[in-house]
Amino acid sequence: MKQEKTFIDIPLLEGLSDPVRESFMNMTRTKSWTRGELIISEGDVCKSLFIVTKGVAAVQKYTPSGEYSTIRLLEAGCCFGEAHLFEEQPRYTYTLEAVTDVTILTISMEQFRDLMETDPKIRENYLRVLFQGMKAQDQRITLLSLKTVRQKIAYYLLSLPDPEKDGKVSLPVAKEVVAKYLSIPRPSFSRELTLMEKEGSIKVSGRSIDLLDIPAIRKELGDL
DSSP states (O other): OHHHHHHHTOGGGTTOOHHHHHHHHHHOEEEEEOTTOEEEOTTOBOOEEEEEEESOEEEEEEOTTSOEEEEEEEOTTOEESGGGTTOSSOBOSSEEEESSOEEEEEEEHHHHHHHHTTOHHHHHHHHHHHHHHHHHHHHHHHHHHOOSHHHHHHHHHHHSSOHHHHSEEEOSSOHHHHHHHTTOOHHHHHHHHHHHHHHTSEEEETTEEEESOHHHHHHTTTTO
């Protein structure tokens, strides 16, 4: 029963009939990686769809010199490889790395395509997942277009789940990983958080951040 709930929480499987869900479960494999391990390297042949069920993985883009940018952070329910589903002889265009201990379900592209033929709901979910991926890319572009460290932090904090609900957000990964995602040097990220805390707009406790003055944080973004 506990395993079933894990599958229910995956957006790709939302609302599926029991037979389709069972077929999916029978086709998947589960594997875990420890923090810092590479899950997929850019250029690997794209054979499987990956779905994070526990922990956080980072989509990375490496340069020939070994430098990298963090493109996206994938938390539980997020997919990797879905954009390659209908390509001929596809290869992954990014590296996927475990930034915490992470557990991932894999299903072969061929098997998933077959499942999509059995139930229109899974096709609908797949399109929704594609849209969410495009939306995440748009947010990333907006983030990179911001000029100051303060603006990037404000934008990121307000993009985390339910900031308006109780004024509390939680960083999904360590601060150095968030700083990399924001394209901010780690010391600059820490200094700006400290300054915002002194000004009274936030209160930081480890990865938990109380948003004490959301209007002030939002004001940093102007008309964005």
